[in-house]
Structure formats: structure tokens, C-alpha cells
Amino acid sequence: MSHVASLWRHPIKGYGREAIDKVVFAAGQSMPWDRVWAVAHEASKAEPGEWAKCGNFGRAAKAPALMAVTAALDETSETITLSHPDLPDLTFKPDDTPNALIDWTASLVSKDRALPSHIMRLDGRGYTDSPFASVSLCNMASHKAVETHLGTELSIHRWRGNVWIDGIAPWEEMSWTGKIIRIGGCVFKARELATRCMSTASNPDTGVRDADTLGALDHFGHQEFSMLAEVIETGPVAVGDTVEVL
Numbered sequence: 001m002s003h004v005a006s007l008w009r010h011p012i013k014g015y016g017r018e019a020i021d022k023v024v025f026a027a028g029q030s031m032p033w034d035r036v037w038a039v040a041h042e043a044s045k046a047e048p049g050e051w052a053k054c055g056n057f058g059r060a061a062k063a064p065a066l067m068a069v070t071a072a073l074d075e076t077s078e079t080i081t082l083s084h085p086d087l088p089d090l091t092f093k094p095d096d097t098p099n100a101l102i103d104w105t106a107s108l109v110s111k112d113r114a115l116p117s118h119i120m121r122l123d124g125r126g127y128t129d130s131p132f133a134s135v136s137l138c139n140m141a142s143h144k145a146v147e148t149h150l151g152t153e154l155s156i157h158r159w160r161g162n163v164w165i166d167g168i169a170p171w172e173e174m175s176w177t178g179k180i181i182r183i184g185g186c187v188f189k190a191r192e193l194a195t196r197c198m199s200t201a202s203n204p205d206t207g208v209r210d211a212d213t214l215g216a217l218d219h220f221g222h223q224e225f226s227m228l229a230e231v232i233e234t235g236p237v238a239v240g241d242t243v244e245v246l
Contacts (some may be wrong), residue, residue, distance in 0.1 A: 002167035002243040004183060005140055012094065012119075012161060013038035014059035015105070015128045016071030016082050017157055017204075022238035025186045025231045027123075030133045031162045033073055035126035037094045039101065041114035054129050058116050060107065060199040060207075065108040067158070067199065068207035084108070085206065094119050108207070118150060129194065134228040136161045136194060137181070140169040142225065146216045154211060157204035159196075161226050165243050171220065173227045176245065180232075181195075184241030187233035193224035200225070 007020045013035040023032055039058040040045075046052035060067040067084070072081045081091040082104070092100040100120040103115055107188035125133035138161035148153050156164060163183065165173075200213040217223050 001148065002165055003241050004237060004241045004243065005164040005166040006079045006156075006158075007237065007239060008037075008162055008164070009034040010156075010172060011036055011071050011073045011080055012056075012082075012101075013057055014066055014199075015053075015101070016069040017160065018071045018073060022236060024236045025135065025188075025234065027140050027231050028133060028235045029231060030126040030128050032125075033075060034162060035128055036123060038120050038122070038127040039105070039116050040120050041116050042117045043114040044117065045117065046120060048174075049122065051122065051125065051127065057120075057127065058105070061201045062113050062198045063109040064198075064202040064209050065080060065207035065230070066105070067202035069108075071206055073095065083113050083243050100190060113167075123242075128228075132230060134191065135188065135192070135231060136165060136226045137138060137173060137188070137229050138162075138164045138185075138194050138226040139168055139170070139173045140166040141168060142173065143172040144168035145220070145226075146213065149219055150211055150213075152211065154213075155204040158213060159199040159225055160199070160200070161236065173177050174222070174224070176227050180244075180246040181229060181245045182235035182246055185235030186237050187235065189232050192231050193222075194226045194228050196224050196225050 042058040046056040070083045079154045102116045128134045179187045201209040203210050
């Protein structure tokens, strides 16, 4: 039976990932604490309090080294600790000391790109890659299909997903658009597939581009990986919970 293999959130868009064991999803919102903050660059057109496209923010598509960042969030104090193999750990509060992150990440961003400028916050829906509050549902079997095609093991973190599902056929999620998905005590509506970019080519352990993930997806006839879903019924989800397509 298909089930939740793992759950991941990304408190700062493009800057780290964190595993969690359980979460309560709220209708009309993204995963709690997922992409609440984002780092706008010098050329960003993003407006405070409004969603904006991913091109307005720092991300591994333009700065591959960012892929190797991991995060640990203390929800009560809203303090985040970021780690990277080439840097000392950084513990800071994005709302109180934003320049700490700007300074910490300076060496990870090429100087010929628009440099990090300031941190923005968007509660509830977060800075997801979609114009609606989305949760990304990823298929372990599809990931393994990409691994098999490339002939090498790959980290699932290349895809920066929220809910990883095991026990379904490769690319089965491609047929879910418009369908209702029950996961644990929560109900989702599958909205659209996530089209991928060069971020996925970067190794989450090293931050170095080392795999032709886009070429692998092209081999399968598309450039998509994972389903972006909308929460339509509030409820809890935990690792190990059953996944059912209604």
C-alpha cells in the first residue's frame, strides 16, 4: 500500500531543507513553515506581502552551491540554523538579523549574478513556485527511474519536495491532475505538475552540478517532476501514513 516515506520543509526558499515526522496541513495553505522566507536579489521585483515568481529570489538554478544548505528551525523563537559543507553554521532570526544571512551566503553566489539583497516573509501560503498555496507530492519510484536512467544514485533533495510517497508506480503521479488525494487525515486536490529547472542538476551534498537531471526527464518525454497539490481539507499527516487516490 502506498504511504508517506518522508516529509520535508524549506523554511527559507532555496536555502536549506529540514526533515519532519508529522505536520498538520491547513486548507488553502502550504506546508507550515515551508518557504515562509525568501531572499530577494538586487534585481527583484517582488513586493512585500505578495507572492512573486521564483526568479525574484536566490535559488540553486543561478547559484548551485545553495543546494547544499540544510536548515533547522525552532518554531517558537523563529530561529533558524543553516549549515553548509564550506561554511561555519549560522544561527539567526530572519526577521531580526537579515543581514546575517546576506553576509553568510555571499561566498555561495557568483559575483556576476544579481546578489542577495534582503529577506522577505509571506505567512500562510509561502513563496511556493506556484501562484497558489501548494504542497509538492513526490514519487519515490519516479526518482528511482531517473536514477536508473542516469546510472547513479541521486539525493531526493534535488527535487525539494514536501511529501515523498512510496508504493506507487513510476510516473503514476503524472495522471493525478484534478484528482482528490487523501494522505493520512488530510485531503488534497492535485492541481498541476511541477516543471523543473537547473536547480535539480546540483548535488545536495556538495552544491556542485553533477547530473543531467533535465536530460533524464526529457528521456521520459517531459520536464516535470512531482505534483503540486492544494490542501482542501485540514488534517494531520505523518511519516508512514497511507496515501489514497479517490
